Amino acid sequence: MAASGSVGIPSGPRAASYVDLREHSQIDVKRARTFWRNVERFSAGAAIADFGDTNGRRIIVVSGWVSEFRVLPDGRRQIFSFLLPGDTISLGRTGRSGHRGLMAVTNVEIADAAALAATPDASGATALVEALQDHEERLLDHMVRIGRLTAKERVLNLLLELHDRLNAIGLVKEGAFRLPLTQEMFADALGLSVVHINRTLQQLRREGLIVVRRGSVTLSQRHKLAALASYQPSCRLGQPSGEHLVA
Amino acid sequence: MAASGSVGIPSGPRAASYVDLREHSQIDVKRARTFWRNVERFSAGAAIADFGDTNGRRIIVVSGWVSEFRVLPDGRRQIFSFLLPGDTISLGRTGRSGHRGLMAVTNVEIADAAALAATPDASGATALVEALQDHEERLLDHMVRIGRLTAKERVLNLLLELHDRLNAIGLVKEGAFRLPLTQEMFADALGLSVVHINRTLQQLRREGLIVVRRGSVTLSQRHKLAALASYQPSCRLGQPSGEHLVA
DNA sequence: CGAGACTTTGACCGTAGTCAATTTATGTGG
DNA sequence: CCACATAAATTGACTACGGTCAAAGTCTCG
Numbered sequence: 294m295a296a297s298g299s300v301g302i303p304s305g306p307r308a309a310s311y312v313d314l315r316e317h318s319q320i321d322v323k324r325a326r327t328f329w330r331n332v333e334r335f336s337a338g339a340a341i342a343d344f345g346d347t348n349g350r351r352i353i354v355v356s357g358w359v360s361e362f363r364v365l366p367d368g369r370r371q372i373f374s375f376l377l378p379g380d381t382i383s384l385g386r387t388g389r390s391g392h393r394g395l396m397a398v399t400n401v402e403i404a405d406a407a408a409l410a411a412t413p414d415a416s417g418a419t420a421l422v423e424a425l426q427d428h429e430e431r432l433l434d435h436m437v438r439i440g441r442l443t444a445k446e447r448v449l450n451l452l453l454e455l456h457d458r459l460n461a462i463g464l465v466k467e468g469a470f471r472l473p474l475t476q477e478m479f480a481d482a483l484g485l486s487v488v489h490i491n492r493t494l495q496q497l498r499r500e501g502l503i504v505v506r507r508g509s510v511t512l513s514q515r516h517k518l519a520a521l522a523s524y525q526p527s528c529r530l531g532q533p534s535g536e537h538l539v540a
Numbered sequence: 541m542a543a544s545g546s547v548g549i550p551s552g553p554r555a556a557s558y559v560d561l562r563e564h565s566q567i568d569v570k571r572a573r574t575f576w577r578n579v580e581r582f583s584a585g586a587a588i589a590d591f592g593d594t595n596g597r598r599i600i601v602v603s604g605w606v607s608e609f610r611v612l613p614d615g616r617r618q619i620f621s622f623l624l625p626g627d628t629i630s631l632g633r634t635g636r637s638g639h640r641g642l643m644a645v646t647n648v649e650i651a652d653a654a655a656l657a658a659t660p661d662a663s664g665a666t667a668l669v670e671a672l673q674d675h676e677e678r679l680l681d682h683m684v685r686i687g688r689l690t691a692k693e694r695v696l697n698l699l700l701e702l703h704d705r706l707n708a709i710g711l712v713k714e715g716a717f718r719l720p721l722t723q724e725m726f727a728d729a730l731g732l733s734v735v736h737i738n739r740t741l742q743q744l745r746r747e748g749l750i751v752v753r754r755g756s757v758t759l760s761q762r763h764k765l766a767a768l769a770s771y772q773p774s775c776r777l778g779q780p781s782g783e784h785l786v787a
Numbered sequence: 788c789g790a791g792a793c794t795t796t797g798a799c800c801g802t803a804g805t806c807a808a809t810t811t812a813t814g815t816g817g
Numbered sequence: 818c819c820a821c822a823t824a825a826a827t828t829g830a831c832t833a834c835g836g837t838c839a840a841a842g843t844c845t846c847g
Contacts, residue, residue: 369688432680486805491826690835734793738794
């Protein structure tokens, strides 16, 4: 493992936990300072590349949305996942040109996960490993989506996942959350054309299954939607856990 | 990391390297014995489940093919990847019912990667980490396949990947290799219907792009095929490396 | 030889893609 | 605050890739 050393992620509900830094002791305050010194900012649309020596490096999203994708020589694009605040990924080895691109979907703050090192206990390392497992888990979920679900199911299924993940970090208010994605990004994530995404969304709206207004989405009948979309929530997501640095 | 301890994988060309055990010193012979005592066998079609306490456990395929998949409540199935001799995966945490199934495609020998522990140097651990990275890499490749390629491209692209991986472990003779998959498995891997897979294969044969005979496939014009399928070979695969325990 | 799994083929259908034009935001500079 | 430029969303008409259903043909193996 390259990015050795444990990380300042207390155990407990995954995604947002790094955020509890400030309610820790003096030692943690120092750690927090180091942490914040190492935060890099990217504005919406910017490519997140050349993050130093990427090989084996791990980063954590502090705020904003990031997309992970690949572009084919002829321009087709596949988005693998959306990274939300609290998510970590390992950048993997360098080389291999057409490998994996990262793009800031919104304005974004990103930190080197290693900057959160030096936890007294092992909880940090554990949480990090779990975060990485979650990431792979989500890749599989997404593969099922694009491989075996219909357009309607794909859209609902992805919306449900995003809802749950955002909910776990306290970014859902009464079933509504901000969705900073263009329909094109949605299409590239779900392996569909923009036009078809649009029509599918229209249909879902007409059927009263979702509400989309000014960049935010409301899912009201979660149970019904989950059934419609063969959605099985991930077991790791907890409840929103009170304090959050990033609102 | 759960399955701690390094593994007896000498560095060098990835997949088949564990195989060089026997040309090592006395110490390695002892290690090899332990290794072989821990090999489990499964016959074609068998589910590979309840592999003891799966949580965080890592296994390595010694011989045969394994498929990694998920089945939806309504019976639709998505195959995530095919594991070939030398491939390792971490089983991930337990729980989460509809998670990830493993099935023996052929007769299979599987070992616990931890049984290969206690390498003098760190090369074993390194190789293992790289194997896991490769696995994730391949998941992404596969996502592009089912998300953004046409049926024809998907089939060719997957065949090319399998060719290259098998070639790296010496299982390709003059462009030909054994392909122990039914068309149904192919379909479930590529997100297509069996019928369409069949027709696509027919077409590829008629166009003289591939040769399929009695369970084995020949790819002759690799360069042309790669272009047709937007296939970019992974950089990690080396040449076949002489000795192989499993033929 | 028969049973069952796998492959192949035909006919038909429907989901989703493509192309192209229009409308609706979102900005940005004057 | 408006005019213009650009990005994003929407709609229509048409196409085609791939799915479904059903039947027939092959292969394997006990």
